[in-house]
Amino acid sequence: MTLRPDRTGFDEADGRLAISGMTIDRLAERVGSTPFFAYDRRFLTARVGLLRSILPRGIHLNYAVKANPMPAIVQHLAGLVDGFDVASAQEMRTALDTPIDAAHVGFAGPGKTDAELSQAVASGVTIELESRTESLRVAAAGERLGLRPRVAIRVNPDFRIKGSGMRMGGGPQPFGVDAEGVPALMADLAGLDLDLLGFHVFAGSQNLHAEILCEAQRRTVDLLLALGQRARVPIRYLNLGGGFGIPYFEGDAPLDLDPIGANLAELMERFIRPGMPDARVVIELGRYLIGEAGIYVTRILDRKASRGRTYLVVDGGLHHQLAASGNFGQVIRRNYPIALANRMGDPAEETLSVVGCLCTPLDLLGDHVPLPRAEIGDLVVIFQAGAYGPTASPTGFLGHPPAVEVLV
Ligand SMILES: *Cc1c(COP(=O)(O)O)cnc(C)c1O
16 A cells, blocks of 8 residues: 555645645646655645644744745745744844744754854844853853843753653753753853843654653743742743654654643643743744645656565655655654655555665665556655755765755
8 A cells, every 4th residue: 555645635636646736747847857845835824723723822833943944934934933943043044034023033052153142142033042151152242242132041851751753851961951050050140141031941852642742841831930930030931842743654643732732721821820921932843833744756767676676766865855764863764654646546566665866775765665556757755754854964965966845
């Protein structure tokens, strides 16, 4: 059976995959070359609408630009979300090109340069402080520019969450300031000309378990309330992180949003409202907004047999879509959903391996995939390709051209 993209909501027309109503072969003509990434803007709009329908009033939704910094996507999302999280000067510029207010852009990252910090202070974004030394450098930039930097403390929480694809909080971390060190840092900040707005906690990403995410949110709020009580200034910003996962592999169930919405509603009432009434409460999501909206489209260049196995060689590969090859943080390699996009109606006939065009055995895009009879020139599509694609792949490896990206 071909792994169907049903859960991603893409349509079919005339036995072909369609994105925003355009069939895949026509889209390939429109783009003019393969391989390419196509992102469905209707999906993005619908996804934000879905989140709004379960999130309690008062929760602000940020987009983590790192997941996909394509300017057209960031612009489209600017009309839908409440703010952006950026992690480099370039992402910051992309965010500042949109109508979103600089005050609602947060700049995190463990190794910000002085040049980046100066740009952040000048633009008025909120700098998420990752260490005491960074706070001194931010204060120095503010002094030089005659501006009072807006800052928040990124807190490395005193708990770990299970079930995350990537853990980014709890235990020793290069990210943020350990929770137990935050009171001392706040005392230091009192002597600097910085506008401390609040806190940011990000425990991990790619979590498909609602109950674990709810537990993480509860513990985050507990921690933030305790820290807020020790702050000498009113807290105006609380970023609870995100970590909402998307189903990549067969057997992954989509995240159940209802308990998360209910949990957040409870937290807003029980913890945040009485404790810090002026705080802007934020959750930040990357892949949950864009990951399922994107496909990676490749064309079959060759079809060959070797000692009982059939290989489809496509014109794309891990240099554009590293994650599908299993080399972006996965412990065990599993196939991303993949389909023969110009023959969606045909039954699966054979089991094949889909490999990219790079001269390395790592460039395996689909291992033993059941597909309809595939010919040279057919289009192979990899789903769940909207997040951590080109910008998270070794695009210079082997010197092939970059992939085109289109928002449809
Ligand atoms: C990477 C990152 C995100 C986005 O993670 P997703 O898994 O794409 O949602 C959010 N916040 C911070 C601080 C990050 O580093």
